[in-house]
Amino acid sequence: MTTAQKIKDIEDEMAKTQKNKATEYHLGQLKAKLAKLRRDLIAPPGGGGGGPGIGFDVARTGIASVGFVGFPSVGKSTLMSKLTGTHSEAASYEFTTLTTVPGTMTYNGARLQILDLPGIIEGAKDGKGRGRQVIAVARTCNLIFIVLDVLKPLNDLAILTNELEGFGIRLNKKPPAITVRKKESGGVAITNTVPLTKIDAQEIKAVLSEYRMSNAAVAIHQPDATIEDFIDVLEGNRVYVPAIFVLNKIDAISIEELDLLYKIPNSVPISSKLWLNIDELLEVMWKKLNLVRVYTKPRGQQPDYSSPVVLRRGRCTVEDFCNAIHKEILKQFRNAMVWGTSAKHSRGQKVGLDHVLEDEDIICIFKK
Ligand SMILES: Nc1nc2c(ncn2[C@@H]2O[C@H](COP(=O)(O)OP(=O)(O)OP(=O)(O)O)[C@@H](O)[C@H]2O)c(=O)[nH]1
Ligand SMILES: [K+]
Ligand SMILES: [Mg+2]
Structure with a gap:
């Protein structure tokens, strides 16, 4: 039996099983089995499957990448061509795009790579079409645009989210606040700092036994944690990627219909053909990318606001800043003066290499 068939069998059994106290343990086992099978699809033991290597090979450029995922003919290539100036064939027939087409754009001084995908x-x-390759690329992006046809956004969004989830991608979510520590003995101990509303001790034990962990300390700090969150923590290969739901082709609907669409969280309605509401899309993109612009101020001069050094959140210390400019700077570094959100005082703060910078800070480096 292939992995895909095994997955299908378990999904069928889950669909048949009603959720109640008596079936919780069994359902927990099934969910864990499913996660383990899916792991093989994401990164098969022999390699060559879903992990690095299966995607389309694209040279990565820029400080961050944005991948376009969607059903055929929703307008991904039309949008990407106009945003980047790179031609990606757009046409009324499905599967016009057959490989990853990279382009770049600069926004707020940041060079971004845009990846148009089939x-x-x-x-x-589960292997239909080039789907696995597409999703494997999406896994490596810093932001995903889920491009949807405005005429049927919600159903398509549910399907696409499910496809990405099956590949270990979590959209607009944080890693679960759950820890699991293996022990030598003592069985399973569960502690929680929040009420457990959607997860149950029986389920947790069933999952742990599937993972052959009969002794473990589980601590749950997340309100509304689910068994899926718990499995995500055990699997550990999940990626947490921000996403924007781009509702394209608003030129085809009425203003009243448009008003309703604004209620979908994380969504931005646009028309890539008529170039409507693209400004809002780019503003939301910028927020979701969560990048940090740092302006350089040469000693005794005004800051240079025209070309910020752009860093990624979590890698934006003064040391990261120096490395982004030139490796040699670190050797001569004495200290730095920083103005802006990260500085303690409005008149600026003297800092060292480990100081964490904030968006739109100004920095002046002093050399030895
Ligand atoms: N009305 C309308 N049509 C659009 C819009 N954007 C794209 N289209 C049309 O939709 C069709 C598909 O556009 P593409 O850009 O090729 O779509 P795609 O998502 O890249 O398609 P595949 O590569 O086949 O997956 C083309 O005929 C476009 O002209 C839009 O905003 N409004
Ligand atoms: K198309
Ligand atoms: Mg296309």
Whole structure:
């Protein structure tokens, strides 16, 4: 039996099993089995499957990358061509785009890589079409645009989210606040700092036994944690990627219909053909990318606001800043003066290499 068939069998059994106290343990086992099978699809033991290497080979450039995922003919290539000036064939027939087409754009001084991807369909994660390759690329992006046809956004969004989830991608989510520590003995101990509303001790034990962990300390700090969150922590290969739901082709609907669409969280309605509401899309993109611009101020001069050094959140210390300019700077570094959000005082703060910078800070480096 292939992995895909085994997955299907378990999904069928889960669909047949009603959730109640008596079936919780069994359902927990099934969910854990499913996660383990999916792991093989994401990164098969022999390699060559879903991990690095299966995606399309694209040279990565820029400080961050944005991947376009969607059903065929929703307008991904039209949007990407106009944003970047790089031609990616757009046409009215499905599967016009057959490989990753990279382009670049500069926004707020940051060079971004935009990856136009082939359309995917339901079943993509299990090997339909080029779906697995597409999703493997999406896994490596800093932001995903889920491009949707405005005429049927919600159903398509549910399908696409499910496809990406099956590949270990979590959209607009934080890693679960759950820890699991293996022990030598003592069985399973569960502690929680929040009420457990969606997860149950029986389920947790069932999952742990599937993972052959009969002795473990589990600590749950996340309100509304689910068994899926728990499995995510055990699997450990999940990626947490921000996403924007781009509702394209608003030129085809009425203003009243448009008002309703604004209620979908994380969504931005646009028309890539008529170039409507692209400004809002780019503003939301910028927020989601969560980048840090740092302006350089040469000693005794005004800061240079025209070309910021752009860093990624979590890698934006003064040391990261120096490395982004030139490796040699570190050797001569004495200290730095910083103005802006990260500085303690409005008149600026003298800092060392480990100081964490904030967006739009100004920095002046002093050399030895
Ligand atoms: N009305 C309308 N049509 C659009 C819009 N954007 C794209 N289209 C049309 O939709 C069709 C598909 O556009 P593409 O850009 O090729 O779509 P795609 O998502 O890249 O398609 P695949 O590569 O096949 O997956 C083309 O005929 C476009 O002209 C839009 O904003 N409004
Ligand atoms: K198309
Ligand atoms: Mg295309």
